[in-house]
Amino acid sequence: MRALISRGYDVTLPTSVSVTIAALILGKSVLIANLLPFINRFPEKPLIWNIGWKTAIYTLVALVVHYLEHLYEYWKEAPSLAAANRMLLANLNWAHFWAIQILLVTLIAIYCVVAELVRVIGRDKFMAMFFGPIPPKPTGHVAG
Incomplete structure (x- = not known):
């Protein structure tokens, strides 16, 4: 994101590689944060509590x-x-730094909302709500 903001749309291979590495590091950070015992601090409260808490930690x-x-x-x-x-x-260009942080907070908040909905509703029900009913799996019996 930093490269795109500062250079417009001139994306080069080294930029793409560094962006991919940074995204993987951030993704690993979220996975590690999910393993912390205090990350799911408010499981019985309204979803906004856990969403706000996790958004703050991930941010x-x-x-x-x-x-x-x-x-x-x-x-x-x-x-x-x-x-x-x-x-x-x-x-450091602090305006760009904080612009990227604001974008990251927005993306993290969206992630946290969806993750909490999936946690409460269940993956299968969420996927059915989002993509439509899942067709039944074949039973393996041949009609005849």
Whole structure:
């Protein structure tokens, strides 16, 4: 997203690869966060409680991953991690950084809404509601 915002639609292979790697890292972060014992903190309350809680946790993870992604780019050129962090704080386009964070919060919130609905309704019922009734599986008996 960062590359698309800053360069328009000029997407190159290295950009696509780095975007894919960042998405995989963020996806792994969500999977790891799902394993934390406190992630499903409000299972008996209205869904908005768990949606808000999980959105906050995932957003925090996304913020850290997003910051570290930028820090890594500066660390390649800086003599130390502290120097890279100073360069990052001085040179980062904060408007783009926060624009991407806002987009991520929106996407994370949508994910959390759908995930909580699936948890409460059940996967099969949700899929039937979304895509239509699932045809019955063949029983294996041959009519004759």
